[in-house]
């Protein structure tokens with residue numbers, strides 16, 4: 001009897017040890033003394049992914065997923081997303097710590113589907129010296145002298161877009177329209193490619209697979225996206241090889257100042273491979289047009305519901321328009337006079353950041369605020385954590401462009417990220433927004449058809465019906 005009792009006791013002790021070991025393992029605690037952040041890791045592997053996706057689809061990631069967990073656990077909490085133990089961080093000091101320690105403590109970490117579709121040789125996958133060198137090629141084109149050349153080109157794309165798509169219409173969908181125009185800017189002004197029918201759709205199909213399950217079987221979104229990527233790569237390869245040949249024959253000078261020229265110069269000098277050129281071209285299209293078009297759409301939504309702001313903004317543009325001769329295009333100097341418009345744009349970017357936040361991966365064990373973030377874990381920073389914090393933005397739910405008259409503390413306003421990976425196209429996005437708004441408000445009266453149109457996320461935020469507006473020409 002005593003023997004049986006002893007045996008059962010030992011068996012129970014072994015079972016308890018195994019369960020405790022597995023529990024600790026699943027929750028990322030390997031038994032040493034490190035203190036992991038508080039939080040719930042959810043189910044094995046899947047963790048809290050479903051709740052995360054559900055909130056994301058409603059464009060309520062912060063409200064429905066992050067905020068309740070901050071209330072429960074604090075501004076540093078652990079969870080498990082898409083198979084990875086993840087620490088979600090919020091606040092200025094977290095933004096500064098994680099964004100500025102890129103390459104030292106963390107590296108950018110995108111889901112495998114995004115890497116395969118954007119290209120594993122694009123800037124987002126580069127680290128250290130290689131990142132610095134590729135980034136240098138991209139940002140050189142967006143230097144002040146590069147931007148001087150870009151303004152008239154952006155003006156041309158907006159004017160042509162309005163002529164083809166707005167003229168003669170009494171209603172259009174603003175988000176889709178801005179998407180087409182911003183797509184033309186990247187393709188024509190940066191990559192030297194004339195936009196042809198169906199091209200934007202091809203890129204859209206790739207985006208549809210970026211955050212979908214990695215199921216590479218016919219009919220699944222990832223499979224369709226990969227197929228579309230292959231078509232894009234083939235098209236870009238033809239462009240790059242033709243341009244390279246022209247440049248090696250001493251032609252192509254007229255395209256000086258274009259990003260594609262810069263990349264191909266690097267290719268000829270052997271500083272960048274053909275695969276890297278293609279992957280960066282693909283990435284730039286995505287990085288540039290979906291973000292900028294959503295920003296334009298949200299600015300207009302805010303202007304429509306804040307008539308006083310609209311009047312001030314319109315006055316700024318009418319003054320600039322009246323200072324020009326008929327047909328004279330805008331200059332970089334003109335865009336520098338659009339101070340109030342840029343305040344409106346920043347306030348909209350604060351309230352509706354096109355990029356919610358992004359993932360990093362710890363490359364060493366990180367000590368942060370008394371917690372250990374183990375090597376290999378993911379870190380998710382979000383713009384919302386500070387954009388809606390009343391300590392940095394008084395009355396954060398109200399639209400108040402003039403708050404940007406005062407300096408904003410570093411790392412509190414981060415729609416373009418921060419640190420070594422801060423948006424490389426920030427200046428281009430700014431110019432595109434300002435120029436688009438200039439032509440739109442000086443040439444058209446407009447009003448929203450569905451002021452309360454829901455915003456969904458797929459995988460970036462989009463107005464559900466493309467933001468229909470009524471338009472009528474002013475002259």
Ligand code: HEM
Nearest residue numbers: 287288291292295354355358415416417421423424425429
């Ligand atoms: C309103 C428009 C835009 C917003 C809100 C935006 C936002 C961002 C954010 C938040 C990041 C950092 C992502 C991270 O830290 O993981 C980023 C990176 C980047 N953006 Fe933008 N972006 C915009 C427009 C553009 C445009 C027009 C271009 C193209 C010229 C561009 C090119 C890039 C590139 C190449 C990176 C990667 C930089 C690196 O890894 O070093 N973006 N953007």
